[in-house]
Amino acid sequence: MADLSRLSLNTITVREQWSLAQCIEGCARHGIPAIGPWRDKLQEMGVAAAARQIRDAGLQVSGLCRGGMFHLPDAIADNRRAIDEAAAIGAPCLVMVCGGLPPGSKDLAGARRRVEDGLAEILPQARAAGVTIALEPLHPMTCADRSVLSTTAQALEMAERLGEGVGLALDVYHIWWDPDLAPSVRRAAGRIAAFHVCDWLVPTQDLVLDRGMIGDGVIDVPGIRALMEGAGYAGLIEVEIMSAQDWWRRDPDEVLRVVKARFAPMC
Numbered sequence: 001m002a003d004l005s006r007l008s009l010n011t012i013t014v015r016e017q018w019s020l021a022q023c024i025e026g027c028a029r030h031g032i033p034a035i036g037p038w039r040d041k042l043q044e045m046g047v048a049a050a051a052r053q054i055r056d057a058g059l060q061v062s063g064l065c066r067g068g069m070f071h072l073p074d075a076i077a078d079n080r081r082a083i084d085e086a087a088a089i090g091a092p093c094l095v096m097v098c099g100g101l102p103p104g105s106k107d108l109a110g111a112r113r114r115v116e117d118g119l120a121e122i123l124p125q126a127r128a129a130g131v132t133i134a135l136e137p138l139h140p141m142t143c144a145d146r147s148v149l150s151t152t153a154q155a156l157e158m159a160e161r162l163g164e165g166v167g168l169a170l171d172v173y174h175i176w177w178d179p180d181l182a183p184s185v186r187r188a189a190g191r192i193a194a195f196h197v198c199d200w201l202v203p204t205q206d207l208v209l210d211r212g213m214i215g216d217g218v219i220d221v222p223g224i225r226a227l228m229e230g231a232g233y234a235g236l237i238e239v240e241i242m243s244a245q246d247w248w249r250r251d252p253d254e255v256l257r258v259v260k261a262r263f264a265p266m267c
């Protein structure tokens with residue numbers, strides 16, 4: 001039997017096919033022990049109903065996607081709601097896509113300060129709720145509109161300045177290219193809160209919506225998984241595949257079967 005004990009399904013992998021209720025039922029049916037929901041589907045289902053169904057299905061929760069986006073006007077209030085939602089479904093962490101430049105701005109240093117100030121503002125609530133804030137560095141091509149945090153080292157430094165209750169969400173898609181990845185991950189020991197896997201296709205058609213299935217691209221997933229283990233990370237591993245042209249168009253049961261088949265040897 002393949003070891004799937006650390007597998008978590010990030011629900012965006014089948015977002016076009018399934019509601020959150022169907023994802024929960026699908027994980028249970030396929031023997032996938034954990035789930036990582038997105039907030040839009042969670043709100044659509046209702047937080048209390050989702051919490052109940054996840055519990056009844058016996059699933060663990062790896063994290064909630066996502067908070068952040070501190071360049072937007074109502075970010076603080078929205079992040080406070082996200083912390084409450086994460087706590088309600090028993091998510092150990094809230095994954096943060098921290099946000100880009102405010103509209104019309106060229107002040108990158110200011111945008112980074114704005115992220116850190118915003119995180120500091122919501123952090124007491126997250127600590128009280130027992131929800132780790134998991135900073136996810138994103139590929140630098142997303143710096144303008146999604147994340148002014150681009151590398152593992154940069155996210156780690158911000159996490160260290162913010163202190164207790166702040167960790168990292170490391171996603172192979174965003175970190176694989178980094179020449180300083182190995183030393184950065186080693187330094188992050190004790191602060192890794194989430195680990196996401198997929199693959200980088202060549203050529204990639206779209207930076208956000210053309211992620212590959214693990215094993216179909218150029219990322220050394222087992223190598224990065226070994227780095228995480230070396231840094232003491234023994235938690236759940238989320239498969240997170242946004243794939244508008246391929247996996248979102250397939251039968252979701254087929255998607256889950258392939259995820260399971262690829263996960264055991266790669267992760």
Ligand code: ZN
Nearest residue numbers: 136171196240
């Ligand atoms: Zn991710």
